[in-house]
Amino acid sequence: ALIRAVAVLIVTCPCALGLAVPAVQIVASARLFRRGVLVKSGAALERLAEIDHVIFDKTGVLTEGRPSLIETSATIIAMAAPLARASNHPMSRTVARTAGDGPVAAEVVEHPGLGVEGLIDGRRARLGRAAFVGAPTLRSVETELWFGFDDGPK
Missing domain, CATH: 3.40.1110.10 (Calcium-transporting ATPase, cytoplasmic domain N)
Structure with missing residues (x-):
C-alpha cells in the first residue's frame, strides 16, 4: 500500500524528486539510527558520499x-x-x-x-x-x- 501511495504521489506531482529525496533521507536516517548512527540533518546525510576517510578520536x-x-x-x-x-x-x-x-x-x-x-x-x-x-x-x-x-x- 505504501509503494502504491508513493507511486501515485510521484506520478501526480510535477516535481517527483521533491517527494523522493526527503523520503529517501528519512528511510536512510532511520536505518542508520537502528545501527547506532545518528544523522543530524539531510544535508549531512548527502555529504556522506563525499567522505574518503573517517578519523576517530582516541576517547571513544x-x-x-x-x-x-x-x-x-x-x-x-x-x-x-x-x-x-x-x-x-x-x-x-x-x-x-x-x-x-x-x-x-x-x-x-x-x-x-x-x-x-x-x-x-x-x-x-x-x-x-x-x-x-x-x-x-x-x-x-x-x-x-x-x-x-x-x-x-x-
Whole structure:
C-alpha cells in the first residue's frame, strides 16, 4: 500500500524528486539510527558520499556515543546537574545520568557548539566549553566540560 501511495504521489506531482529525496533521507536516517548512527540533518546525510576517510578520536566518544566523566567531584556534578537535565547534548546527558533525578534549571538557553545556560536557584549558570563558562582555555587531549556561575567557573 505504501509503494502504491508513493507511486501515485510521484506520478501526480510535477516535481517527483521533491517527494523522493526527503523520503529517501528519512528511510536512510532511520536505518542508520537502528545501527547506532545518528544523522543530524539531510544535508549531512548527502555529504556522506563525499567522505574518503573517517578519523576517530582516541576517547571513544565517536565509537561508543557514551561519554564518561573523569576528574570531577560529586559536588560539582550536583551543582551542574540542574542545567544538564535541561539539555539533550550527550555530555549533559552524562552529567544528568550521573547526578540522578532532581530539579531542572529555569530560563534555559542552549548555545550550539558552546554550551547551555540558565538559572539555578536564581543564579545565572553555564555548562559547556571553557571559554563559554569563563574559564581559561587549556590544551587538553580530552573533551572538557566546564561549569560555573556568573561569579566564576568550577
